[in-house]
Amino acid sequence: MDLLRFIxxxxxxxxxxxxxxxxxxxxxxxxxxQLEAIERASKSRDDGEIDLAxxxxxxxxxxxxxxxxxxxxxxxxxxxxxxxxxxxxxHIQYTRNMVTGASNCQLAIVLVDARHGVVExxxxxxxxxxxxxxxxxxxxxxxxxxxxxxQDVFSDICIQYADLAKKLxxxxxxxxxxxxxxxxxxxxxxxxxxxxxxSTLLEHLETVELSNDFxxxxxxxxxxxxxxxxxxxxxxxxxxxxxxxxxxxxxxxDTITVFPSGETSTIDAIEIAGNHLDMxxxxxxxxxxxxxxxxxxxxxxxxxxDALPTSSQTVEAMLCWMDTKEFKVGNKYVLQxxxxxxxxxxxxxxxxxxxxxxxxxxxxxxxxxxxxxxxxLRTAQPISFDSYQxxxxxxxAILIDETSNVTVGALMLIGEA
Amino acid sequence: MDYLDQLESEAIHxxxxxxxxxxxxxxxxxxxxxxxTLVHLALKAFRPGxxxxxxxxxxxxxxxxxxLDFRDDLANCIGEKLIVRYVEDTIRTKKLKEPTGRNATRNxxxxxxxxxxxxxxxxxxxxxGARRDEEKARAKERVFSVRDEFGSWDPKRQRPxxxxxxxxxxxxxxxxxxFPISNWTxxxxxxxxxREKIDLPSIYFAHERELIVRDGKLMATAGGVxxxxxDDQIVTRQVRFRTVGDISCTAASPSEAATLDAVIDExxxxxxxxxxETRMDDQLSEAAMEDRKKGGYF
Numbered sequence: 001m002d003l004l005r006f007i008x009x010x011x012x013x014x015x016x017x018x019x020x021x022x023x024x025x026x027x028x029x030x031x032x033x034q035l036e037a038i039e040r041a042s043k044s045r046d047d048g049e050i051d052l053a054x055x056x057x058x059x060x061x062x063x064x065x066x067x068x069x070x071x072x073x074x075x076x077x078x079x080x081x082x083x084x085x086x087x088x089x090x091h092i093q094y095t096r097n098m099v100t101g102a103s104n105c106q107l108a109i110v111l112v113d114a115r116h117g118v119v120e121x122x123x124x125x126x127x128x129x130x131x132x133x134x135x136x137x138x139x140x141x142x143x144x145x146x147x148x149x150x151q152d153v154f155s156d157i158c159i160q161y162a163d164l165a166k167k168l169x170x171x172x173x174x175x176x177x178x179x180x181x182x183x184x185x186x187x188x189x190x191x192x193x194x195x196x197x198x199s200t201l202l203e204h205l206e207t208v209e210l211s212n213d214f215x216x217x218x219x220x221x222x223x224x225x226x227x228x229x230x231x232x233x234x235x236x237x238x239x240x241x242x243x244x245x246x247x248x249x250x251x252x253x254d255t256i257t258v259f260p261s262g263e264t265s266t267i268d269a270i271e272i273a274g275n276h277l278d279m280x281x282x283x284x285x286x287x288x289x290x291x292x293x294x295x296x297x298x299x300x301x302x303x304x305x306d307a308l309p310t311s312s313q314t315v316e317a318m319l320c321w322m323d324t325k326e327f328k329v330g331n332k333y334v335l336q337x338x339x340x341x342x343x344x345x346x347x348x349x350x351x352x353x354x355x356x357x358x359x360x361x362x363x364x365x366x367x368x369x370x371x372x373x374x375x376x377l378r379t380a381q382p383i384s385f386d387s388y389q390x391x392x393x394x395x396x397a398i399l400i401d402e403t404s405n406v407t408v409g410a411l412m413l414i415g416e417a
Numbered sequence: 418m419d420y421l422d423q424l425e426s427e428a429i430h431x432x433x434x435x436x437x438x439x440x441x442x443x444x445x446x447x448x449x450x451x452x453x454t455l456v457h458l459a460l461k462a463f464r465p466g467x468x469x470x471x472x473x474x475x476x477x478x479x480x481x482x483x484x485l486d487f488r489d490d491l492a493n494c495i496g497e498k499l500i501v502r503y504v505e506d507t508i509r510t511k512k513l514k515e516p517t518g519r520n521a522t523r524n525x526x527x528x529x530x531x532x533x534x535x536x537x538x539x540x541x542x543x544x545x546g547a548r549r550d551e552e553k554a555r556a557k558e559r560v561f562s563v564r565d566e567f568g569s570w571d572p573k574r575q576r577p578x579x580x581x582x583x584x585x586x587x588x589x590x591x592x593x594x595x596f597p598i599s600n601w602t603x604x605x606x607x608x609x610x611x612r613e614k615i616d617l618p619s620i621y622f623a624h625e626r627e628l629i630v631r632d633g634k635l636m637a638t639a640g641g642v643x644x645x646x647x648d649d650q651i652v653t654r655q656v657r658f659r660t661v662g663d664i665s666c667t668a669a670s671p672s673e674a675a676t677l678d679a680v681i682d683e684x685x686x687x688x689x690x691x692x693x694e695t696r697m698d699d700q701l702s703e704a705a706m707e708d709r710k711k712g713g714y715f
Contacts, residue, residue: 003420033693060707061573070575072556073549075602082420084600096577100559103579214418225433228466235465242462244430244581273461283418285429285462298437322577336582339437396580405586407577 001077002210007086007102009129010111011121015142017068019111019180019201020087021051026187027202029076069094071101080206090121095370096322099128099410103396106213107136107205114147114177118160124355126161127372130168131318131412133392136208137165137173140201145179149192167358174208176201214282219307220248220256221282221386221394223338224300228287240271240287241296246338246393248304249281250288255305258296259384264305265290282393299340301384301394309394311384312416314347318388319367319375323401323408327367333408334400337383338393343402347417348376376417388412421609428455428597429462430581431560435542435595436462436469438585442542442595445531446472446492446499448484449661450617451546451598454606456491457615458597470544471498475530477523478505479642479664487618502534519646520631522665528713532568535592542585542593550602551692554707560599566590568713603691604684611677623657623675634668659684660695668695 008016024030038051061069074085086101102108108129112122129137139161147153154177165173176185177196184190187202199207228240250256254267269289270277280286288302296302303309321327328346335344351360353372360374367373388395389412399409432455435442444459446452459468472492476485492499504523507530508515516522535543549556559578564570576584585593598606610617628635629643630650636643638651642664645651656669657680674680687694706714 001420003423031690031693032688033690037693070557070572072553073600074556075550075600077602077604097575100577100579104581225430226437226463226469228463230466238465240466242433244426244433246581274464283423283426285426285433334586336584338582339434392580396582398577398579398582398584400584400586405584405588407579407584410577410579 001082003082003084004107004205004208004210005084005086005105006107006109006205007088007098007105007134008109008111009088009090009098009102009125010140010142011090011113011116011119014090014111014113014121015180016090016111017087019109019140019142019178019186020074020085022180022183022186023085023202024074024076026183027076027078070097078202078206083205092121092124092370095124095128096320098125099132099320099322102128102132102134103410105134106210107138107208108134109138109140109201111140111142112157112161114141114143114153114157117157118164120356122161123164123358126164126168126170127353127355127358128320130170131320131372133388133412135172135213137170138201138204139173139175141175141177142180144177144184144193145182149177149184149190151193151195154196174198174204176204215247215391215393216249216281218247218282218391219309219386220250220254220304221246221309221391222250222288222302223340223394224296224298224302225339226298227296240289241302242285242287243302243339244285245280245282247282247391249279250286250304251279252277256290256302257305257308258294259301259303259309259311260382261295261300262311263294265292265294267291301338301340303384309384309386310416311382313379313382314417315377315379315383315385316350316414316417317375317377317397317411318353318414319373319399320410321367321369321371321373321408322410323406324369325401325408327371327409329365332402334402335377335379335383335397335411336400337385337397337413340383341400342383343380344377344399346375347378350374350376374414385413387415389414421605421612424598424601424605425458425461425609427581427600428458431583431595431597432459432462432544434583434585435544438583439542439593441538441540442470442544443473443500443538443540444468444470444544445546446474446488447546447662448474448480448488448618449546450606450610450621451548453491453615453617454598454609455544455546456495457613460495468497471500473500473502473534473540473543475527475534476501476503477527477663478503479523479640481618481620481637481639481658481661481664483618483620484661500534500538502530502537504530506530507533520665522663524663524666525709528568528709532713535568540592541587542595544595544597546598547596548601548603548606549599552706554710558596558599558710560596561585562594562596563587564592564594564713568592570710572707572711604681607677607681607684611681618661620658620661622680623655623672625653626656626669627651627653628656628669635671636668637664640664658695659691670694
């Protein structure tokens, strides 16, 4: 059975948590005791209606404030597919949590309030979804009940969003009019919108094509996590490189190149839990054995020699800055790409991206929390990577603050600067 | 790729990240199905090498004997180091006040022993079998969850965690709780156990047992942990345990399911969540788990 990870994004009061609650409730994925718990909690509030949002707002401060602060994960399954829902915060202050949630998703649901149309948050979240290269976007035009289920309102919003999608080069967009509160077009087809003949949200989630999402057709990449060396009498010469194939395929006999050293060798054996295989593919976790003695340790990248990555000490990237401390030209950080870490310094901020207008501002020398920019880094050691646009696994990187140890930036690498 | 293969690969990747990033990790092992699954995943991640961490059990002294025997046999059979530390000892040496009364449990005191054990061995990472589908505070936690020197989880200051890039850099005294099966559901664990033919303690399957009926829940009389009161009814029933934790806070479920297939059929059909059915400790308040995590619980 397939597994689809999707994120719900949108403005603060667009009803994201309600939509998730509805999806779970109507697909009968909420268990009796969980429902009783939210019924109890709903009663202790003013209106007395069951508040489906309480299902996902798991922290005390979230329930108190009625907002989502951090990502919550929910799991459900239909006879057709398994789903991981990533419920992300809408508030601008928590954008970094939204980025965290979005980074592993194959699909993003962008909620739009039918009364307000495309707003600032819609633009920001769509930008993040496009920068992160999420392949499928669903625009959920919610609260249709509050605009009398008007087809004109829906069409106008589709036109507004299509314009935005064009600017972002987002190709796969699906539009669905719904009312999460009443359940229209979430799981069950709406009787109130006979003019809409597309899929309901759940039908779409169950059938959207996922076959290309693991990067099996991309070049073979294998960041080394750990070297297995039992050093026992009977396994004296055993030396296995443990890691996860992040893209492509590896076959026994393939010629490989190790980065950053550039040494080459061939694959002698591929093992999963003691079983030998002729071939393995992304996203399998395996152990590789090479035919020759090559110096390899954690942080090295093994690739198939037929398609080499970029290896460089200057790298250009899109940055999503996630810390309250300012990001400045000249600052030093730890850069992590795959399992490799190296120190780096900020050489340049090429431009800052306005998250609403998508305009580029040059002559910027510092960035604040949740700012996006194109930057250039200089690294202490060469790093090996692919462009994020082509390969999410070896093109994504993080910046770590050397003193606080916190992850402060998400990088979508572009190429050698 | 099948979803179980995806989840397995993700979990193995996370375990190897622990091995690669930390100097003194540990695997928290309780003898329950989730930590047994972790051990199985660790075998897949590191064999034919040894585990780069010991198994660590914090024993409340109120565990099911079947689970303890299983724990010892498993550690023995795979030839890995097992460290056991006892809540009893912490109570004695630190003069902790043990909860008393009708539904008293040592579950909360585990945290003290766990933090002491982390300090004793200077563990910088502890792998645990918590899953996000279990509970709403757990649904919010990162895979690499950084805790301060008091073991506290601060839900408002979680690190960003992108793609499959895990940042395990910490200051001395801090530690990271790592949850490789974060994205597994209860049913995924059971399906994986069936697929991989993983052995479990016998109490996961239907058996006859003496129980106390209390507040609508069936609590084991085993070990005399729960003291029957005058109006408590003692019954003998065919039951199994859906989760295996401390006797004082884990309820049994009436069941005839004696095989894995039968257990999975029952779980598929149930309309009650795992912790809702079996755990007394989560039902204290709406934020019971969040509060315990802030106090250092895993």
